[in-house]
Amino acid sequence: MTAGEGLWTGRQRVPPTGAPPHRRDGRTHAHAAAATVPASTAPALVGTVAPTSSPPVSAPDASAPATGPRAPVARDPGGDVPTAVPARAAGPWRDQPGVPAAVWWICVLHLALLVGYSVLAPAWRGPDEPNHVDAVLALRDDRTYPAYDDRVVTPGIRGALAFGHFERRSRHLTAAEAVPRADRPSLAALEDEGLAADLRILNRPGVRNHITDHPPGYYLALAVVSEGVDLLNPGGGLGAYDREVGVLRVVSLLFMAPLPLVAWWVARVAGAGPSAALTAATLPLAVPQLTHISALVNNDGVLALLLAVLTGVVVCLGHGRVGLRTVAVAGAVTGLALFTKALAFAIVPWVVLGILVGRRRSLGSPRLSAQLAVFSGATLLCGGWWWVANLVNHGDISPSIEYETRLSDPPDGFTPDFGDWAANWVPKLARRFWGDFGWIDTHVPAVIIVGGTAVAALGLLLAMPRPRGRPVVAAGAAGAPGGALQGGHPQVGASGTAGAPGAAGKAGVPGGIEGRRTAAAIAADRVAGPNDHDQPYGDGTAAVALPAGGTTPRRRPGRRRGGDRVRRDRPGRRIDKVTLVLLLAPFLLLHFFAAGNSFRLYRNAGFSPMVQGRYLFGGVAGVAVVVAFGWTRVLRRFTPLVALAVVVGTQAVAVLTILRYYWGAKDASLVERLQAVEAWSPWPYEVNAAILAAVPLVLLATLVAVARACRRPRSATRPGTATHPAAA
Secondary structure: OOOOOOEEOOOOEEOOOOOOOEOOOOOEOOOOOOOOEOOOOOOOOOOEOOOOOOOOEOOOOOOOOOOOOOOOEEEOOOOOOEEEOOOOOOOOOOOOOOOOHHHHHHHHHHHHHHHHHHHHOOOOOOOOHHHHHHHHHHHHHHOOOOOOOOOEOOHHHHHHHHHOOHHHOOOOEOHHHOOOHHHOOOOHHHOOHHHHOOOOOOOOOOOEOHHHHOOOHHHHHHHHHHHHHHHHOOOOOOOOHHHHHHHHHHHHHHHHOOHHHHHHHHHHHOOOOHHHHHHHHHHHHHOHHHHHHHOOOOOHHHHHHHHHHHHHHHHHHHOOOOOHHHHHHHHHHHHHHHOOOHHHHHHHHHHHHHHHHHHHHOOOOOOHHHHHHHHHHHHHHHHHHHHHHHHHHHOOOOOOHHHHHHOOOOOOOOOOOHHHHHHHHHHHHHHHHHOEEOOOOEEOOHHHHHHHHHHHHHHHHHOOOOOOOOEEEOOOOOOOOOEEEEOOEEEEOOOOOOOOOOOOOOOOOOOOOOOOOOHHHHHHHHHHOOOOOOOOOOOOOOOOOOOOOOEEEOOOOOOEEOOEEOOOOOOOOOOOHHHHHHHHHHHHHHHHHHHHHHHHHHHHHOOOOOOOHHHHHHHHHHHHHHHHHHHHHHHHHHHHHHHHHHHHHHHHHHHHHHHHHHEOOOOOOHHHHHHHHHHHOOOOHHHHHHHHHHHHHHHHHHHHHHHHHHOOOOOOOEOOEOOOOOOO
């Protein structure tokens, strides 16, 4: 191994000799070792062979210069015990290994699918897509964002709806009906309100746009791009109406293109092994509705990506990385989410929970008041100010004309019943989460909905943490530094050495401080690596070599490897309870937020609105990581291949469903349907042909890359080192 390389052991990256071995929380393995721990009795990480002799790690001397809580360490050439050096530690974002090639190919596949879906859906057939486009035009043309009740849908959009046969749900569009691309009018040319006279929706002069009750962040980004096109082509603009919609769709899907990469990063932060992390990157592609929504002019895709990024940041907070820099990043991403959609209010308590949990897991952190002040300030600065302005200007933090129109009197004799509401909510939500396309026009078969829900639920059950074992205390001399890590927690059996804080223990009697960690246990924990009490990565268990007189965990012996009996470790297969809660919290909070609003409207008006699966997409990344953890326990290193096969199956069914509903006559062949898609597409024939050819080619390349990543790696050879099994 050359200088600068590192060895991935399945749990942590072991730095080479001379490199500072940073922990994943930005601290060093030797930090806070307040007691003298001889190297002969220091716990050793599973998979490493302890050196024959090593100098001891001494308690910090009062006369020695302070290195600070984040001071890095350098490895002693004579052994594996780190010693402190005064240098800057690596930040929490730079301690992960490189991104595998398979993850990049999954991102390319995701991008290819998004581009294909942007052409596959007819213009305006996204949820509220005409209203979203109208909000972009308001910013671009008027240079201001209208009030929540002050925007009227432009006649040009109403005319374009009639042009695209919106009145019949754009169903069974044939190639013969398509207007040649050169003859398609622009939105400016469709200002004649008479073209919209036969519409059943948005056909009344003066109809208001309820979408402007959303914050302007997403629409501002699209308006900037649209204005840039006008500057590059003065007077010409984007041309036809469908090309304007197509360009806005492309900009929207680019926001969601990095989702697999973000999901992979979240999995690595949560402690997943390579297979589980690659599976987490693949699983979001198995939800066709997520791909469909992300390829349209809609702010749900941008919110989903921001909340996916925030999931990784909150997991970092929960693992003890509660410095002001990390808290500021969490506040900035939260503010951007709030500047995108009001649904982001549901996740603010989750971020605060991550800060509170991280404080309990950190040995040293700033004051809680300082953390909350930094978080609140960053949130307000990056987007939260919009809601404060609403409260000042309108007397309501989230005013909306949509609620005004829906909060009508219920039918006579109506009595709210939670059971009836739930019976309507649950099946509709599941269907609209997996694949209910257009304006709830057509949906995937029930086998996809029921099967996908069952597979996800089973993966969640498989990922549940197992109960921790109870330690067995062995006899030992008083004052001997003894301890074990069972389930990631130190069990102290005796007091520390002279000068270390701790309670006195008698020989042969379980002693120590109950429920607290002594300095000797902390020092042993630091040397053991990142899979410890503060950072419960993988399955949360680290088997530690113990001195005579310490405690030993009650566990089954593993197989022999290199002459040493080690635990049969399965890195990345289990997840600790705190990380599990932090990963699933955004999905649950978004669900409860949407369900609460829906039930409130049902109770007041007698019907159930807001049953939209896309409202839950902000929690997809966290759920994907947990499901990946669970299924990797069963399928091991083949899990990413199985996940990719599921993606191919669900997406193929979804594409066929869309083709059969929107394109071609009822009895048309597949070729005739594809010809209809090409005839109605806003792009030239060459571009459409390239998109059609790119998807299978990228899929094949992705399959090869994932298969290469799933191969059993060769055993790494390093003197004095043994690696974990390559199961995950």
